[in-house]
Amino acid sequence: MTFPLVPALRGLRRSRILSAVAAVLLALPSLMADSRTEFLQLLDRPRVPLDPQLAGATTANRLVRTPFSFVSEAGVRVPGIMIKLATLPGPRPVVIAMHGTGGNKETQVEYLERLAQAGFLAVAIDGRYHGARSQAGTGSVEYIDAILRAFRDGKEKPFFFDTAWDIMRLVDYLETRKDVDAKRIGLFGISKGGIEAYLAAAADPRVAVVVPCIAVESFSWAVDHDSWQSRIGTVQAAFDTAAKESGIKNPGAAFVRTFYSRVAPGIDGKFDGPAMVPLIAPRPLLSINGEIDPRTPLPGVEICAEATRAAYRAAGAEDRFVLRIQPQTAHKVLPESMDAALAWFVRWLKP
Numbered sequence: 547m548t549f550p551l552v553p554a555l556r557g558l559r560r561s562r563i564l565s566a567v568a569a570v571l572l573a574l575p576s577l578m579a580d581s582r583t584e585f586l587q588l589l590d591r592p593r594v595p596l597d598p599q600l601a602g603a604t605t606a607n608r609l610v611r612t613p614f615s616f617v618s619e620a621g622v623r624v625p626g627i628m629i630k631l632a633t634l635p636g637p638r639p640v641v642i643a644m645h646g647t648g649g650n651k652e653t654q655v656e657y658l659e660r661l662a663q664a665g666f667l668a669v670a671i672d673g674r675y676h677g678a679r680s681q682a683g684t685g686s687v688e689y690i691d692a693i694l695r696a697f698r699d700g701k702e703k704p705f706f707f708d709t710a711w712d713i714m715r716l717v718d719y720l721e722t723r724k725d726v727d728a729k730r731i732g733l734f735g736i737s738k739g740g741i742e743a744y745l746a747a748a749a750d751p752r753v754a755v756v757v758p759c760i761a762v763e764s765f766s767w768a769v770d771h772d773s774w775q776s777r778i779g780t781v782q783a784a785f786d787t788a789a790k791e792s793g794i795k796n797p798g799a800a801f802v803r804t805f806y807s808r809v810a811p812g813i814d815g816k817f818d819g820p821a822m823v824p825l826i827a828p829r830p831l832l833s834i835n836g837e838i839d840p841r842t843p844l845p846g847v848e849i850c851a852e853a854t855r856a857a858y859r860a861a862g863a864e865d866r867f868v869l870r871i872q873p874q875t876a877h878k879v880l881p882e883s884m885d886a887a888l889a890w891f892v893r894w895l896k897p
Contacts, residue, residue: 650677
C-alpha cells in the first residue's frame, strides 16, 4: 500500500525521513536475523503445565460467554474470557483481543461479541497487573508500580514483554481445545495491547493474522527526535520516580534510553518496531495508526512500514501488508477502523 507523506510531516525534511528509512533497510537483514531468536531467549522461562480452569458459561443473545484461566509461568495465572456463537460447530478460527494501558479484558467484550457474531471464537485476557490481575481491578497503578520495580531490579518485564509471553502461552492453551482451529489464530490489540500483539506475533509464527492498532512505531526514532514524551506519559509516575532515584533532575533522551534498557531492554534497538514488525511477513498484517498520534509519531511509523514492506516484497506477499492511516486522528481507533480490522480477520481467517 502506498503511504504518502501526509500533512503531519510538514516541517520535517523528506530527505531526512527517507535517509532514516534507508539506514534501517540497510541494517535490516542482520537485525532481523537476530531479533526473533534473541527476543525468544529474553522471554523464555519454564513452560509449566497450563492447568486450564473454566468457570460457568452463560448464554445470552445466542452467544456463549465462558470465563477461563491458565498458568503462563510458575505462580502466574492469567484470567480470560471467550465468547462464541452457541449454534456454530467447531473447530473455529480464533481472534485474541488485547486491551491498552488501564484497560482490562472486559473493555474488549463489545468487540469480542462482534467477532463471535462473525463466526470467530473471540478471546481476551488481562495484561500483567491489569483487571483481575490487580487488586483494584481497574486502572494502571499496579502496572506502573511493577514497571518501577523492574527499573530497580530487572526481575520482571511488565512493560510489554511479560504480556507478550502470556499471549504465546494463551496460544499454547488454545491449541489444546477441540473447538479451535489452531492454524487460524488472529491477534488484535490496541495501544499497549497492540505493541504486545506485534511483539508476540513476530516471535510466534503460530499467530496467523495480526492487527495492531495505534501501536506500531519506532521507539528509537521517537527518542532521537524528542518525540518520546507521550509514550513515556503512559507510565509517567514510574519514569519520574526512576529519574529521581537516579539523581536526574531533568530527564531527557539519554535517561529515556536508560529507562527502556531496564524495563524493556532492546525496545529501542533490536526489538524496536522496524526490527520486529517485518518478522510477521508473510502473514497478513493490518497496522492502524493515527496521523497525528503523539504516541506513535508518523515518521517512526513510516520507518517501520518501509522495513515491513521490504520484508513482504521479499516474501512475494505485498498484498498481505496494509498500513491504514486515520486522517487527523490522535491516539484513538475510529469505528470505521474497527470495522476494517474485523473485515481483515474475515478476509484472511475465513470464519
